[in-house]
Amino acid sequence: MGEKIPLYANRSKGIDYLYDEVKDFDLVLTVDAPLADALNIRLDRAKLGYFATTPRRWAINQCGDQILDKRQLYLKAVKELDIEWKETAFLLDNIIDCWINTGDISKILEYRKFRREGTDRILELISSTSNFFNILERCTHPRDMNLAAVGEYQFNKLDKKVLPERYTDVSLFTDGKRKMPPFRLFNSDTEMIKTLVENVLKHDPNDIALVMSEKDPYDNLILSSFDSHSIPYMANIPIREHPGLRTFIYLMSTGLLTRGIKVKDLRPLMAPLKIHVSTEYDEQYIAGSSDAGIKMIENMLGKVKTSSFGELLDMCQEKLDSDMSSVKEHLNELEISEEEITQEALNALIYYLDSFDVSLDSSSHGVLLASPKTSAYIDRPLVFYMGMESTWTSEIARKPWVDPKKFDKLMKKNFEILLQNGESQYYMVKSGETAPCFYFNEMVDQSIGSFSDFEHSKHSYPLEQKVKPFLPPKSPTTFKPIKSISQSALNLFVHCPKDYMFSRIVRRPTMWYQLRGQLLHDFAEFYIAHPDFCRSRPLGSFVEVLLEEINPYMDELEMKVFATQMKEGMVNLMTYLDSVKPPKYVPEGYGKASWSTNLFSKAFEKPVGESPTELFFNNEDIGARGVVDLMVSESEIVDHKSGRKKTLSRIMKEIRPEEMIGKPNLQPMMYLAHHRYLYPDTDIVFTFNHPLENVDKRIFDRGYITDNLVQIQYYAAYFDETVATGDIFDKLFNEAGTSTDRRKVLEKIGYGNYADFFKDRGFTRDYLQSEVLETEFINYAKEIVGDYKYVEKGCRGILKKLLELRENCLFKEDLDDFEEYLGKQLSLLNKYMEEGFPVGDPDLDELEHKDMGIL
Numbered sequence: 001m002g003e004k005i006p007l008y009a010n011r012s013k014g015i016d017y018l019y020d021e022v023k024d025f026d027l028v029l030t031v032d033a034p035l036a037d038a039l040n041i042r043l044d045r046a047k048l049g050y051f052a053t054t055p056r057r058w059a060i061n062q063c064g065d066q067i068l069d070k071r072q073l074y075l076k077a078v079k080e081l082d083i084e085w086k087e088t089a090f091l092l093d094n095i096i097d098c099w100i101n102t103g104d105i106s107k108i109l110e111y112r113k114f115r116r117e118g119t120d121r122i123l124e125l126i127s128s129t130s131n132f133f134n135i136l137e138r139c140t141h142p143r144d145m146n147l148a149a150v151g152e153y154q155f156n157k158l159d160k161k162v163l164p165e166r167y168t169d170v171s172l173f174t175d176g177k178r179k180m181p182p183f184r185l186f187n188s189d190t191e192m193i194k195t196l197v198e199n200v201l202k203h204d205p206n207d208i209a210l211v212m213s214e215k216d217p218y219d220n221l222i223l224s225s226f227d228s229h230s231i232p233y234m235a236n237i238p239i240r241e242h243p244g245l246r247t248f249i250y251l252m253s254t255g256l257l258t259r260g261i262k263v264k265d266l267r268p269l270m271a272p273l274k275i276h277v278s279t280e281y282d283e284q285y286i287a288g289s290s291d292a293g294i295k296m297i298e299n300m301l302g303k304v305k306t307s308s309f310g311e312l313l314d315m316c317q318e319k320l321d322s323d324m325s326s327v328k329e330h331l332n333e334l335e336i337s338e339e340e341i342t343q344e345a346l347n348a349l350i351y352y353l354d355s356f357d358v359s360l361d362s363s364s365h366g367v368l369l370a371s372p373k374t375s376a377y378i379d380r381p382l383v384f385y386m387g388m389e390s391t392w393t394s395e396i397a398r399k400p401w402v403d404p405k406k407f408d409k410l411m412k413k414n415f416e417i418l419l420q421n422g423e424s425q426y427y428m429v430k431s432g433e434t435a436p437c438f439y440f441n442e443m444v445d446q447s448i449g450s451f452s453d454f455e456h457s458k459h460s461y462p463l464e465q466k467v468k469p470f471l472p473p474k475s476p477t478t479f480k481p482i483k484s485i486s487q488s489a490l491n492l493f494v495h496c497p498k499d500y501m502f503s504r505i506v507r508r509p510t511m512w513y514q515l516r517g518q519l520l521h522d523f524a525e526f527y528i529a530h531p532d533f534c535r536s537r538p539l540g541s542f543v544e545v546l547l548e549e550i551n552p553y554m555d556e557l558e559m560k561v562f563a564t565q566m567k568e569g570m571v572n573l574m575t576y577l578d579s580v581k582p583p584k585y586v587p588e589g590y591g592k593a594s595w596s597t598n599l600f601s602k603a604f605e606k607p608v609g610e611s612p613t614e615l616f617f618n619n620e621d622i623g624a625r626g627v628v629d630l631m632v633s634e635s636e637i638v639d640h641k642s643g644r645k646k647t648l649s650r651i652m653k654e655i656r657p658e659e660m661i662g663k664p665n666l667q668p669m670m671y672l673a674h675h676r677y678l679y680p681d682t683d684i685v686f687t688f689n690h691p692l693e694n695v696d697k698r699i700f701d702r703g704y705i706t707d708n709l710v711q712i713q714y715y716a717a718y719f720d721e722t723v724a725t726g727d728i729f730d731k732l733f734n735e736a737g738t739s740t741d742r743r744k745v746l747e748k749i750g751y752g753n754y755a756d757f758f759k760d761r762g763f764t765r766d767y768l769q770s771e772v773l774e775t776e777f778i779n780y781a782k783e784i785v786g787d788y789k790y791v792e793k794g795c796r797g798i799l800k801k802l803l804e805l806r807e808n809c810l811f812k813e814d815l816d817d818f819e820e821y822l823g824k825q826l827s828l829l830n831k832y833m834e835e836g837f838p839v840g841d842p843d844l845d846e847l848e849h850k851d852m853g854i855l
Contacts (some may be wrong), residue, residue, distance in 0.1 A: 036378035103157030209380035232366025255304025271570025283508030288552030310337035383422035512553035517642035590615035745794030
């Protein structure tokens with residue numbers, strides 16, 4: 001580790017020091033309003049009129065007229081000038097900014113970009129009214145007044161017009177450098193905030209100031225912590241943060257939408273309006289919802305387009321706890337209370353609220369919350385500086401009248417003063433690669449990568465607490481051990497135990513694609529029970545049943561696409577089920593799922609009866625439970641999928657615990673494990689059927705049922721036993737083609753020699769790919785066939801196919817290993833039930849509950 005960099009700042013004058021320097025002046029001017037207030041507090045003699053003030057306050061005091069600020073100028077311009085709202089704000093902002101920086105209101109006309117149609121009209125309006133800016137041009141001072149200008153470098157050109165010909169310039173800095181306190185590094189925002197709160201609680205809040213940027217991520221967390229500990233604070237809260245106003249604007253924004261409003265879109269309205277709706281319905285469109293609370297909000301939304309701003313605000317006031325009087329005042333100021341609510345008018349209101357500094361009334365005592373960009377002086381003995389990151393750097397406006405170097409120099413001086421406020425300063429920052437404020441680079445004249453480059457001390461909030469916030473229960477809680485688990489729950493648990501935990505306690509909304517899958521399953525079950533009935537009726541009658549069920553989840557356009565897809569999907573299902581001809585009984589070891597109801601059975605009043613569909617099993621011996629969609633025979637089980645088809649190689653990477661990438665899919669392993677429990681000596685095929693996969697092809701008569709199938713072959717023997725069997729030999733031979741080297745080698749050596757070589761080899765994947773096995777097999781084949789070139793190629797082809805067989809099929813050892821793995825996962829699950837669920841190392845994009853902050 002290199003030597004740490006000490007931080008030095010140009011020594012600034014404290015408020016007490018400045019007061020001693022200026023106390024004998026008749027008038028003290030500073031552009032730093034908090035500094036002026038602090039100097040006035042220290043005044044120890046009677047004084048008629050101002051002692052310390054800002055140029056603007058002095059000018060206002062000299063003018064008896066009603067003075068308009070920038071926001072009021074904007075409102076006056078909007079009312080009196082025929083200029084669009086945003087254009088008015090743009091021109092007004094740039095005219096005033098140019099005027100402030102150049103001291104000449106007409107200077108704006110020298111820049112072509114701002115010589116616009118409305119510029120002259122706004123210039124005339126500003127010149128003809130008494131406002132915060134032109135009064136600075138008119139104010140005067142008595143000739144015999146002894147005046148001090150504190151920190152003249154901070155005065156802009158318009159501020160300087162207040163200064164008389166003779167005045168004393170009082171510098172904010174004194175000679176020499178001051179070594180600043182070391183930084184206090186914390187590992188996380190949480191530790192930093194907890195330490196801050198703990199220290200604030202030890203002192204009088206009125207003695208403390210906290211400097212932080214409103215753009216820092218912990219801004220709201222700090223305020224929440226202060227509220228929870230009843231710590232008073234002084235802060236400028238913009239009116240746009242008014243909870244009732246946010247609800248009012250969201251209600252209007254949502255009500256102006258023409259389509260596509262879902263229940264989840266109404267969540268920001270439900271809490272303020274005290275309406276509870278289950279998250280189960282979040283993905284439904286409100287037009288199709290029958291919930292009473294949703295109907296109430298839908299009724300309010302329906303009034304948006306037919307009401308004025310004032311009428312809708314009154315309606316909101318009746319249902320909200322928030323005092324909306326301040327909001328009403330602004331609607332009246334804008335003269336839109338009687339105006340019809342339109343998107344254009346709403347956009348103008350939002351733009352106004354975002355563009356002008358309109359604040360709500362705040363507390364007059366408590367911790368002073370200060371921004372690092374608004375003032376250099378803070379009159380509190382204890383000052384905490386939180387974050388001090390790149391967000392503290394003031395952005396240089398890209399305007400032709402702004403000198404970037406001069407602006408940067410001014411802000412750097414202010415920053416140095418800011419760092420020296422109070423009797424004690426505490427620089428609280430986060431460790432790691434957090435970029436420090438740019439002004440630190442200029443203070444040490446080198447590039448700083450992180451705060452750890454400076455002199456610092458490391459801090460952490462103690463994990464051990466003397467007082468435990470939650471007492472343990474009087475008697476320990478006992479959990480009934482979980483003896484079996486479904487494939488979906490297992491997939492969640494394996495990927496992220498805490499995600500599994502949330503799935504058990506939080507109800508997730510029903511998604512349209514989940515419902516689509518259930519509808520296809522219901523149709524497959526109903527068709528097997530009543531094939532003749534289904535073939536005798538128009539397919540459209542079944543589609544209508546589907547559409548009625550899916551209606552809350554789709555708009556009109558989506559419904560048309562859905563109807564086409566499902567129609568073709570049902571044709572695919574009927575064709576497939578006709579081809580496999582499943583039996584008409586419930587096989588032993590399974591039962592019909594008693595909780596399930598069939599949509600078509602209900603619609604057409606025909607029971608599905610007994611059939612090998614939707615077969616439930618709960619096998620506590622191996623720890624598996626689930627529902628098999630279809631059992632074709634003892635040697636084939638089927639799962640219908642409504643999503644996109646995956647390749648066999650991708651599926652195999654998801655189902656083998658030792659090879660899993662991302663979120664697993666252990667369904668085939670679990671279902672095969674149970675099925676072989678019932679039929680231990682049977683080779684089994686697990687089929688994924690995707691009836692919607694080839695819908696696009698079917699529309700053009702190019703689709704085949706095989707397009708939709710992916711099959712996993714399970715052999716009821718170990719690979720060592722299977723590879724040497726005649727079935728595998730025949731498979732290798734028949735799939736080789738008539739003229740391949742592989743077929744020639746197999747034909748020449750014959751099954752007997754093939755079996756002699758491959759039996760009892762103790763195969764592993766590595767061994768199948770090893771040069772040792774390849775060399776042994778080639779030499780073995782050459783002894784039988786002869787030393788020909790095709791023998792080498794043929795032997796390599798045979799080994800390659802055997803490796804593919806091992807990779808793309810399942811064998812007895814695979815299910816043995818899975819059952820052992822499943823047992824370990826159940827043991828872990830029951831352990832976590834007692835001790836708590838860890839996060840693990842999941843793929844964050846695959847988490848179902850990542851919005852709940854589980855990390």
